[in-house]
Amino acid sequence: MASSGQVSFKLEDHPKLPKGKRIAVVVLDGWGEYKPDQYNCIHVAQTPTMDSLKQGAPDRWRLIRAHGNAVGLPTEDDMGNSEVGHNALGAGRIFAQGAKLVDLALASGKIYDGEGFKYISESFEKGTLHLIGLLSDGGVHSRLDQLQLLLKGASERGAKRICVHVLTDGRDVLDGSSVGFVEILENDLAKLREKGVDARIASGGGRMYVTMDRYENDWDVVKRGWDAQVLGEAPHKFKNAIEAVKKLRENANDQYLPPFVIVDDNNKAVGPIVDGDAVVTINFRADRMVMLAKALEYQDFNKFDRVRVPKIRYAGMLQYDGELKLPSRYLVSPPEIDRTSGEYLVHNGVRTFACSETVKFGHVTFFWNGNRSGYFNPQMEEYVEIPSDVGITFNVQPKMKALEIGEKARDAILSGKFDQVRVNIPNGDMVGHTGDIEATVVACKAADEAVKMILDAIEQVGGIYIVTADHGNAEDMVKRNKSGEPLLDKNGDLQILTSHTCQPVPIAIGGPGLAPGVRFRSDAPNGGLANVAATVMNLHGFVAPNDYETTLIEVADN
Ligand SMILES: O=C(O)[C@H](O)COP(=O)(O)O
Numbered sequence: 106m107a108s109s110g111q112v113s114f115k116l117e118d119h120p121k122l123p124k125g126k127r128i129a130v131v132v133l134d135g136w137g138e139y140k141p142d143q144y145n146c147i148h149v150a151q152t153p154t155m156d157s158l159k160q161g162a163p164d165r166w167r168l169i170r171a172h173g174n175a176v177g178l179p180t181e182d183d184m185g186n187s188e189v190g191h192n193a194l195g196a197g198r199i200f201a202q203g204a205k206l207v208d209l210a211l212a213s214g215k216i217y218d219g220e221g222f223k224y225i226s227e228s229f230e231k232g233t234l235h236l237i238g239l240l241s242d243g244g245v246h247s248r249l250d251q252l253q254l255l256l257k258g259a260s261e262r263g264a265k266r267i268c269v270h271v272l273t274d275g276r277d278v279l280d281g282s283s284v285g286f287v288e289i290l291e292n293d294l295a296k297l298r299e300k301g302v303d304a305r306i307a308s309g310g311g312r313m314y315v316t317m318d319r320y321e322n323d324w325d326v327v328k329r330g331w332d333a334q335v336l337g338e339a340p341h342k343f344k345n346a347i348e349a350v351k352k353l354r355e356n357a358n359d360q361y362l363p364p365f366v367i368v369d370d371n372n373k374a375v376g377p378i379v380d381g382d383a384v385v386t387i388n389f390r391a392d393r394m395v396m397l398a399k400a401l402e403y404q405d406f407n408k409f410d411r412v413r414v415p416k417i418r419y420a421g422m423l424q425y426d427g428e429l430k431l432p433s434r435y436l437v438s439p440p441e442i443d444r445t446s447g448e449y450l451v452h453n454g455v456r457t458f459a460c461s462e463t464v465k466f467g468h469v470t471f472f473w474n475g476n477r478s479g480y481f482n483p484q485m486e487e488y489v490e491i492p493s494d495v496g497i498t499f500n501v502q503p504k505m506k507a508l509e510i511g512e513k514a515r516d517a518i519l520s521g522k523f524d525q526v527r528v529n530i531p532n533g534d535m536v537g538h539t540g541d542i543e544a545t546v547v548a549c550k551a552a553d554e555a556v557k558m559i560l561d562a563i564e565q566v567g568g569i570y571i572v573t574a575d576h577g578n579a580e581d582m583v584k585r586n587k588s589g590e591p592l593l594d595k596n597g598d599l600q601i602l603t604s605h606t607c608q609p610v611p612i613a614i615g616g617p618g619l620a621p622g623v624r625f626r627s628d629a630p631n632g633g634l635a636n637v638a639a640t641v642m643n644l645h646g647f648v649a650p651n652d653y654e655t656t657l658i659e660v661a662d663n
């Protein structure tokens with residue numbers, strides 16, 4: 106259904122809850138609930154505000170599901186992530202997400218019948234097919250098995266020359282796993298070569314240093330990728346990708362490997378992108394592919410000097426931005442996340458303020474609004490981005506911009522100009538991804554302080570707060586066996602978990618404006634992130650649309 110036209114956005118009045126309350130919606134990024142031990146940074150950190158909210162259980166604090174099917178992922182083993190988490194929070198329904206849609210399209214073969222594949226396959230006769238993306242089985246941005254199927258499918262359908270430009274992970278999967286993934290890929294490519302397809306890895310680099318920046322935080326990251334992938338230029342040259350990754354890992358972890366290109370015996374890059382080639386960015390997730398998609402697709406582009414802009418046929422695995430229609434060609438249609446809560450609330454007079462720092466700014470805006478950039482109604486909304494630190498790993502500055510976000514939210518609440526003030530506080534997640542336990546403890550404390558600032562402001566104006574998280578991360582920093590004991594690697598060292606988790610996340614409601622009798626229902630034990638939107642609509646005094654996942658609250662008659 107389109108998000109305009111025939112759709113009525115009028116919401117019914119809630120029979121018991123009043124309108125006009127100022128509501129803070131706080132999303133702690135990467136803040137799950139797990140057993141209290143030394144690797145649970147939230148437990149170790151001083152978090153008096155979040156601890157005090159927990160005292161409200163079960164009526165005003167509970168846990169909700171944030172991974173697997175509850176957020177539209179293919180299996181219950183899939184950890185949650187920011188995209189699917191914020192999509193569910195904002196849209197109030199569970200949509201089959203990119204990971205699943207690509208699985209289905211590959212399994213049925215429909216991916217090869219679509220316009221996107223037809224378009225790129227017109228280059229197969231004379232040009233090279235370049236596949237650029239994250240190489241791991243993390244399932245957050247991409248999946249190795251999908252790349253493997255695409256390689257097979259494209260070669261069976263006429264691709265004669267294929268170059269893979271790999272981005273090593275170590276963030277959604279264990280650090281150090283990049284070598285194994287490159288080995289698997291090399292093995293597959295060798296088999297394709299036996300079948301007469303000239304298939305090889307052409308370049309690489311660590312995802313956080315090469316290509317996969319987001320929300321325009323640092324274009325140099327994308328430029329480094331462009332230079333290696335398109336121009337065939339990089340500071341490191343190797344004959345073989347396995348050797349490249351092993352060697353570069355001596356001085357950097359998987360996330361931050363410097364860019365490299367694979368060269369032939371004459372020291373010439375084997376796979377720059379040239380006129381007549383086809384390019385597919387294989388990530389299904391949007392945020393960290395949008396910048397490269399712009400560089401590949403836009404004629405007018407001034408973010409860095411592209412030096413040479415090849416005439417290519419480019420398709421994304423998915424369309425990454427529905428509003429910008431970027432990229433215009435794609436292999437699989439993205440989930441149609443329509444009628445999000447933000448759109449409804451704006452139509453019903455709720456003035457909204459949303460804020461985070463750059464690295465999570467799109468989470469509370471773009472993802473929250475169903476992968477749609479921009480405002481629904483600029484008269485009713487204000488989105489504020491606080492510039493993130495650039496060029497550092499966040500364990501160096503674990504407090505990040507938490508207090509600045511808290512201040513902006515506080516000012517927005519006190520200003521009286523907004524009915525909903527929505528923030529994402531990134532620390533637990535961004536620092537958790539570095540694998541630095543001490544820094545993550547500092548990060549969690551800072552996040553807790555930011556929550557306090559917001560709750561204090563809500564207290565002052567007689568408002569309501571709802572505090573939750575998008576998925577776990579900081580509550581568990583080690584890989585564990587089935588019984589929950591930390592696992593050691595072959596050197597006897599702890600295996601640090603840089604990724605998200607499958608743990609549930611807390612949700613708390615409160616504030617002086619919360620009507621007496623409002624409490625969490627006890628009959629929704631499987632509640633998840635998608636139930637939050639209806640809950641927020643209730644707190645604004647509205648009943649959620651019928652097809653939204655049910656509310657988590659009820660109003661008891663006192
Ligand atoms: O992109 C990232 O930083 C990680 O892959 C996932 O983290 P996020 O889902 O919290 O953004």
Ligand SMILES: [Mn+2]
Nearest residue numbers: 134135187575
């Ligand atoms: Mn997140």
Ligand SMILES: [Mn+2]
Nearest residue numbers: 135534535538
């Ligand atoms: Mn994360």
